[in-house]
Amino acid sequence: MKVYLYAKSGHAIGLDATRRCAAIAKLLQEKDCDPILCTCDFRAGVYAKEELGIKKYVSVDVLSNLPNIMQRGDILIYDTDEASDFMQTHMKDFCTLLYKIPEDIPYTITHNDFFKKQEKHTxxxxxxxxxxxxxxxxxxxxxxxxxxxxxxxxxxxxxxxxxxxxxxxxxxxxxxxxxxxxxxxxxxxxxxxxxxxxxxxxxxxxxxxxxxxxxxxxxxxxxxxxxxxxxxxxxxxxxxxxxxxxxEYPKINFIDNFDINLIINEIFVKLEAYKKLTNNI
Known part of the structure; x- marks a missing residue:
């Protein structure tokens, strides 16, 4: 069982989804998980590795091609508007766990190693x-x-x-x-x-x-x-x-109460259960 993250990316799209998925992947890496970041564009994957600390990445043209590299029962986090209702139903059946940004994980996800409160702005x-x-x-x-x-x-x-x-x-x-x-x-x-x-x-x-x-x-x-x-x-x-x-800059109402650790823990429970099951076979 593996953990995949899919980020819609490319020269006509940008890197916003890549940065969000990379933040999650980095958090998983810190918990000794080995996630794989999938980007539509090879350059996006290279950027995530060189600038955002991602260890593994692979290029996947479109979301519907993910089953060609994944196995049934794998875990997927995805940030794209490509999935139709039919595709989402199929993905839920294919994956052990499935999370969609921003429905399950908000757009406000970042990593503190990169973005946290600064004392001084130069x-x-x-x-x-x-x-x-x-x-x-x-x-x-x-x-x-x-x-x-x-x-x-x-x-x-x-x-x-x-x-x-x-x-x-x-x-x-x-x-x-x-x-x-x-x-x-x-x-x-x-x-x-x-x-x-x-x-x-x-x-x-x-x-x-x-x-x-x-x-x-x-x-x-x-x-x-x-x-x-x-x-x-x-x-x-x-x-x-x-x-x-x-x-006269207005006061920002930035309330970020989302705890990504709840999802990370859920992922690790599934990974550990899978390890125990396969080790006993």
Whole structure:
């Protein structure tokens, strides 16, 4: 019996699900479990190993291909919207335990090794559009705008060559390898990634969510957090709205009472029972 985590990922999707699943996988590793992280994109798996401490990963194009590498009775945690009602029913029958993000494990899951309250923030303002920008939306947003007093955190899947085109609009561009340090070091974060905003809150930051036209967001979670948001047609307008919000930043209602240890313990009970059963055969 093995434990698998599946994260929808890729150049048109980003790494939000990968970061959430990697946080859970790392917690399992610390309990001497040996989980396998499955990502749709090979680069996402490499990133999780190099930056997030994941030991094992494998590329799986789509969720429906998981039975090709799993065995009946394995345990699965998945973060994707790919599963139809029929597929979920089949997965429940196939797996000993099945957990879905955010239904069973919330989007607010992070790992304290990476994201925890910081005493001091060394970056005043930072913009993180997201890891993905397949349609060059950021470049189009910035066109014909003046340079703004904010730094840009580069996205993992940004196109080569766009850095030279975007550098004129920002104070500086921070490379993608600095993602964790940059998020936790930032006081005011403007981001098109709700996951990045959650990580910022965990570090004591004050994030603002940029509502990207190509993304769907968990509106209930945004409302629960009382997370401020902006929507804009131009870079200058976006920054102006961002500056207005951070002048009198609202109080975030961040209540995270979820105990992941309950699920981890449930997983280990099944693993130990399986070990005893197979050792006696």
């Amino acid at each position: 970056i005043e303002k930072l913009f993180f559009f997201g890891d993905d920008d397949y349609d060059n939306r950021l470049l189009k947003l910035c066109e014909n705008s003046e340079k703004q007093n904010i730094s840009l955190l580069w996205g993992h899947y940004f196109f080569l060559g766009n850095e030279e085109k975007l550098v004129q609009y920002f104070n500086e561009i921070l490379n993608e390898e600095s993602y964790i340090d940059s998020i936790r070091s930032t006081k005011y974060l403007l981001s098109g990634s709700l996951n990045a905003c959650i990580e910022s809150i965990k570090c004591g930051g004050s994030p603002v969510l940029l509502r990207r036209d190509d993304k769907e967001y968990d509106e209930n979670l945004i409302k629960k957090l009382k997370l401020p948001t902006v929507k804009a047609d131009s870079f200058e307008d976006m920054i102006k709205k961002f500056e207005t919000i951070i002048e």
